[in-house]
Amino acid sequence: MNDLSHPTFTVLIAEDEDMMRERLITQLKQCHPQAQIVAIAENGNDAWDLWLEHEPDVVFLDIQMPGLSGLAVAERIRARSHIVFVTAYDQHALQAFEHAALDYLLKPVTLERLEQTIKRLIERIQNTSKSASQTAENSVSKSHAEALNSIANANQTSEKKTKPKWLRASVGKQIRLIHLNDILFLQSDTKYTRVVTKDGEAYIRTALKDLIEMLDPEIFWQIHRGTVVNAHAIESAERIDSERLEVILKNCAERLTVSRSFGYLFRESN
Template sequence: MNIKILIAEDEPLMQTRLRTLLEKLWPEANIVMIAENGNDAWDGFLEHQPELVFLDIRMPGLSGLQVAQKIGHAAHIVFITAYDQYAIEAFEAGAIDYLLKPVQEERLEKSLQRVEMKLRSNPADISAVLKNLQALMPSQKHERIKWIKASVGKQIRLIDVDDILFFQSDTKYTRVVLAEFEALVRTPLKDLLEGLDTERYWQVHRSTVVNVKAIAAAERLDAERMQLLIKGHAEKLLVSRNFTHLFRD
């Protein structure tokens, strides 16, 4: 089935991954546009009139939910999200499906099977649930973290995040590792991640976030496992299976 698809996703890595997987799993589909923010997504929808839209829930400009509200039942929608609670409610309310980041090939394949079935009927009217989802979204935008206060021995140091090689969960704390020293902060890794630039700081494991500039090389251990070599540091970081796609050719 030859249909027009619009992708709205602000993370370049996710844009590339989603396009690559779609071209592999559904080669006859026509990706008419990849929008980097909600405003462009809505303009692109008006211009191209796609039948299927992949919408990241949280984007610059208009959010994915706001774009979906404007689209209404003029197209089928698949939400992309890192937040389970939003995704589940959107799915149960009649959206075609949802994809959790990082998008996995097997999960996308199942989603496309559902899409093909739904394309034979009119798109669902999801206006009611969008209002509920909008109420669940955090109203406060996370500012980018520039400095981190951390304990180093008896000292409290102010650390520039640009100097940090990687973050790693450590029981109740988060390790903050630099070339010269490491420190501990009480902030959970998941909370730190919300304030980091995801183009510069990649999550490579459930417990590890690494500064892209600090990566010397990615080393394959076997068919499914990889590890990272870090500039100026002897420790090697394990890459979990869910994130190995970040380092594939």
């Protein structure tokens, strides 16, 4: 039986600075040997991929990283993991999301400060049941997103990008222009991304994780680590068992698997 005062939990650390990353790993092992570091990322894109793979209990996120920022990764994780930001920002900038994240750590992280974070985490684990977490997910996610947006605006860390309306894709020797509205889903395929429309399929060299940044998340839903679907193309979602769902599409015989991480997209709203 686990000691509730020293619970075991899984951890993902995302930090692009080598010295800071190694320092945090060492300090975490000192503060709480029961913590299981299941993944370490050096940039935001890898952090998101590793979160999908491991679904850790706690994520230590540097805010400024190559690829996705820590804020963008946190927005994708929502309330499904406890978030601890590791940042060089000052206290004033951090106030906006202080209550949304579990905690924040200012660089350089001290052992004493990390111990406070671990104590807060243990209290959260002890006081939060699974059912309470599910009930509170929507409200927590909303405040989390609002706080993250405040920080992003205050510090101007996110750049505004024009969303494309077309994708250029190879079909044999031809280059096709595919309008985003015509796409049913996109799927990772080794070094390429498979683009499926009602009229067939094509391939582009851009990786799916890079394409996601160009697409409107209100329309294009990531339902699996390697699959993004056009919400307008969804006919229904069918439950396969207690944890798995499959998406049934309009004008397409293929069924798409929904990973457990994205089941919330199809949950009935109260």
